[in-house]
Amino acid sequence: MFEIIVKKELAPNVKLIEVKAPLIARKALPGQFVILRVYEKGERIPLTIAEKNIETESITIVFQEVGKTTKLLGKLRVGDKISDIVGPLGNPSEIERFGVVIGVGGGVGIAALYPILKGLKEKGNYVISIIGGRSANYVIFREEIEKISDEIYVTTDDGSLGRKGLVTDVLKEILEKRKIDRIWAVGPTIMMKVVSDLTKAYHVPTIVSLNPIMVDGTGMCGGCRVTVGGKIRFTCVDGPEFDGHLVDFDELLTRLKTYKDEETLALRLFEESEGEKVGYSKS
Amino acid sequence: MAIAKAKTPIPEQPVEQRVRNFDEVALGYTEEQALMEASRCLQCKDAPCVRGCPVNIDIPGFIRLIKEKKYDEAIKKIKENNNLPATTGRVCPQETQCEALCTLKKIGEPVAIGRLERFVADYELSKGYDIPLIKVRRDKRVAVVGSGPAGLTVAGDLARMGIKVSIFEAFHEPGGVLIYGIPEFRLPKRIVRAEVEYIKSLGVEIFTNVVVGRSITIDELLKEYDAVFIGTGAGAPQFLNIPGENLIGIYSANEFLTRVNLMKAYKFPEYDTPIKIGNIVGVIGGGNVAMDAARTALRLGAKEVHILYRRTEEEMPARYEEIIHAREEGIIFNFLVSPVRFIGDDKGQLIGIELQRMTLGEPDSSGRRRPIPIEGSNFIFSLDMAIVAIGTVPNPLISMTTPDLSINKNGTILIDKETGKTSKDRVFAGGDVASGSATVINAMGAGKIAAKSIFKLLVEE
Ligand SMILES: Cc1cc2nc3c(=O)[nH]c(=O)nc-3n(C[C@H](O)[C@H](O)[C@H](O)COP(=O)(O)OP(=O)(O)OC[C@H]3O[C@@H](n4cnc5c(N)ncnc54)[C@H](O)[C@@H]3O)c2cc1C
Ligand SMILES: Cc1cc2nc3c(=O)[nH]c(=O)nc-3n(C[C@H](O)[C@H](O)[C@H](O)COP(=O)(O)OP(=O)(O)OC[C@H]3O[C@@H](n4cnc5c(N)ncnc54)[C@H](O)[C@@H]3O)c2cc1C
Ligand code: SF4
Numbered sequence A: 001m002f003e004i005i006v007k008k009e010l011a012p013n014v015k016l017i018e019v020k021a022p023l024i025a026r027k028a029l030p031g032q033f034v035i036l037r038v039y040e041k042g043e044r045i046p047l048t049i050a051e052k053n054i055e056t057e058s059i060t061i062v063f064q065e066v067g068k069t070t071k072l073l074g075k076l077r078v079g080d081k082i083s084d085i086v087g088p089l090g091n092p093s094e095i096e097r098f099g100v101v102i103g104v105g106g107g108v109g110i111a112a113l114y115p116i117l118k119g120l121k122e123k124g125n126y127v128i129s130i131i132g133g134r135s136a137n138y139v140i141f142r143e144e145i146e147k148i149s150d151e152i153y154v155t156t157d158d159g160s161l162g163r164k165g166l167v168t169d170v171l172k173e174i175l176e177k178r179k180i181d182r183i184w185a186v187g188p189t190i191m192m193k194v195v196s197d198l199t200k201a202y203h204v205p206t207i208v209s210l211n212p213i214m215v216d217g218t219g220m221c222g223g224c225r226v227t228v229g230g231k232i233r234f235t236c237v238d239g240p241e242f243d244g245h246l247v248d249f250d251e252l253l254t255r256l257k258t259y260k261d262e263e264t265l266a267l268r269l270f271e272e273s274e275g276e277k278v279g280y281s282k283s
Numbered sequence B: 001m002a003i004a005k006a007k008t009p010i011p012e013q014p015v016e017q018r019v020r021n022f023d024e025v026a027l028g029y030t031e032e033q034a035l036m037e038a039s040r041c042l043q044c045k046d047a048p049c050v051r052g053c054p055v056n057i058d059i060p061g062f063i064r065l066i067k068e069k070k071y072d073e074a075i076k077k078i079k080e081n082n083n084l085p086a087t088t089g090r091v092c093p094q095e096t097q098c099e100a101l102c103t104l105k106k107i108g109e110p111v112a113i114g115r116l117e118r119f120v121a122d123y124e125l126s127k128g129y130d131i132p133l134i135k136v137r138r139d140k141r142v143a144v145v146g147s148g149p150a151g152l153t154v155a156g157d158l159a160r161m162g163i164k165v166s167i168f169e170a171f172h173e174p175g176g177v178l179i180y181g182i183p184e185f186r187l188p189k190r191i192v193r194a195e196v197e198y199i200k201s202l203g204v205e206i207f208t209n210v211v212v213g214r215s216i217t218i219d220e221l222l223k224e225y226d227a228v229f230i231g232t233g234a235g236a237p238q239f240l241n242i243p244g245e246n247l248i249g250i251y252s253a254n255e256f257l258t259r260v261n262l263m264k265a266y267k268f269p270e271y272d273t274p275i276k277i278g279n280i281v282g283v284i285g286g287g288n289v290a291m292d293a294a295r296t297a298l299r300l301g302a303k304e305v306h307i308l309y310r311r312t313e314e315e316m317p318a319r320y321e322e323i324i325h326a327r328e329e330g331i332i333f334n335f336l337v338s339p340v341r342f343i344g345d346d347k348g349q350l351i352g353i354e355l356q357r358m359t360l361g362e363p364d365s366s367g368r369r370r371p372i373p374i375e376g377s378n379f380i381f382s383l384d385m386a387i388v389a390i391g392t393v394p395n396p397l398i399s400m401t402t403p404d405l406s407i408n409k410n411g412t413i414l415i416d417k418e419t420g421k422t423s424k425d426r427v428f429a430g431g432d433v434a435s436g437s438a439t440v441i442n443a444m445g446a447g448k449i450a451a452k453s454i455f456k457l458l459v460e461e
């Protein structure tokens, strides 16, 4: 059992929790994730490790409440325990001195981008961050990102913070003017696709962190398979980061919809019972 | 009195009923039936049957104790060699192991050794098991990676020899394939849990949610433990690598069975893990895994389930009993066909598969006749779900992170079969991770060998 020691609401339906997990905290590197199961009848879902704290032996995860499992997780309070957490999974990001790098983050992806940019900054890269969200209160982790960036640009769909528009608008302007050595894009699949399409034209190596549906996270189910450069790759063991210019995003977007009907049903039943009868009991 | 030529039949759930539930198919002998079956055993002096059992159970010995109604002693006798009898009694391919060598085969069917083993194991589970007294406790610690039959056997054996054992398991529940792969209707999970509890009762601790190679490495384990045993199985699914394989509706057997067995997707939405079942399901492969996937799909409500196999029934590696059960339940067998490509609609959903007909040629390296494609024989088969069950290979996580561990070309760990030793000092391995996909009892046999040589290394040398 894994105890929650900190909980915050970062934005509407976006929560941060810090969980005691000594083995994972010791090992976690930027780009890696965990798989957790909230309670006995729960499903296994992957979430990125946004931060680790060796002193408190804990890891931080930031998640958006989109369906039953994330909403259930969002209901837990400090002191509650999560049944199972396994990790760190996936390969760490390739953090080296590249020169000038851009990190593009959207939605909760910003939290996942943060440890990568932090690592890149520590390695001596010139870090440009472009982060965006629907409106001002959805732009999470702004202060953290600001601290480790040499330049930061914020966009919102409604213009309530930073520039009105999309992260790719800013990215395009920068690519027009300057030589960039490497780009990381972490966020909704559609954002990563648009970024990759754009940077391809400018021949800038672009790394994306893919988020297919997972079960085990150790390479034993193949559910997380994606097509990269025409070959089947398992995201949990071969990724989660891949060369964005080689990823078949349309296939990934389609596969992400596999369980739409079941997810809708699970969420409806959960909301009807307000999380009571669906089984989670505090221990 | 003449000996009955046939095995005493085992009661089974009627077909019409069982295809709609996940309850066990074979119900197990009653005491009367067990006694009747035990009476068929000739108590052969040379006991050829024992040679067919990879863990050398004293078969005539335990059957004699059944005859004498000494069930407590019978199970003790089995447990001298086998820590998981309720499991092996159910899933061993007895027809190619112990029963294959039974003297009675000369006049008819062999003694139903597996069913008798199951009878006494279930007898013990129903009344609560005895925990063997561990006489000496030694100051040695062994880490076991993976909690499948190989790992559980090593752990159980070493614990009984007084060594402190910790098991590290990647999943949230121990048992390996017994928990995530073999379905409830063949091996109820309460049986596996009880067998795991027995191993724990010997003083073995199990840490779940630890992926060795990610959460901790073999080298780190070696700092804390005197020896390490790797029993991580062959869990990585292979795909066909044909066009369309990532369409919605195509599962690896591992994913399908893990969702259903480990995650209990058959109870969705009570349990949260979803599963999608098609109307017409094609299962590609001919082994135990394919049979399990097919029968599971049927129980989840598929209208038609087809086995698509590229050789003939004769070459099918599945346990004989499973093929019979599958056929009784209405699984349709299509032989000598091989997939060429999957076909999807504009929503990315699987709607068909192109198959090519095959013919059998000369035997290949496995001794089975090789399938040869027939030119121009391709045809389209409509289906909306496919399960790929064409085999699995060891997971690369440990080999990737343990550079001085020698690995064979096919990804298995290189070991000395007599001792279970790997190329790395104080590291042993066995089960599917070393042999490639095999059987529960072979994994246990390998575990026994490794336990012996670990004991020798730590205590005797
Ligand atoms: C490597 C990786 C890292 C991730 N990191 C984060 C993160 O840091 N923060 C965050 O908010 N989200 C993250 N996600 C996505 C997160 O796992 C899903 O949002 C979550 O599983 C949704 O579960 P649900 O039951 O609440 O929603 P549901 O209603 O069940 O699903 C909503 C959508 O989430 C996706 N999804 C459903 N089940 C899974 C699953 N088992 N695995 C992956 N995706 C699934 C599907 O596209 C689905 O349509 C990550 C995904 C991956 C693969
Ligand atoms: C569906 C199916 C049906 C089968 N039916 C039969 C049958 O009827 N009869 C029969 O005899 N055999 C059958 N088999 C084969 C049999 O189950 C295997 O041969 C046997 O389980 C192998 O045992 P093992 O201990 O080597 O590995 P496994 O049972 O595979 O156990 C390995 C364990 O190690 C864990 N693990 C893997 N990697 C790591 C890691 N890096 N760190 C920590 N833990 C890890 C896994 O999660 C797993 O729990 C079947 C197999 C399948 C898949
Ligand atoms: S363990 Fe398997 S092979 Fe050995 S006697 Fe029992 S059923 Fe036969």
Ligand code: SF4
Binding pocket: B040, B041, B042, B043, B044, B047, B048, B049, B050, B059, B060, B063, B101, B102, B103, B104, B110, B111, B113
């Ligand atoms: S070979 Fe058959 S008859 Fe002879 S001892 Fe073994 S089980 Fe009994």
Ligand code: FES
Binding pocket: A213, A214, A215, A216, A217, A218, A219, A220, A221, A222, A223, A224, A225, A234, A235, A236, A237
């Ligand atoms: S999540 Fe199962 S193989 Fe990647």
Ligand SMILES: [Mg+2]
Binding pocket: A043, A067, A068, A069, A263
């Ligand atoms: Mg969900």
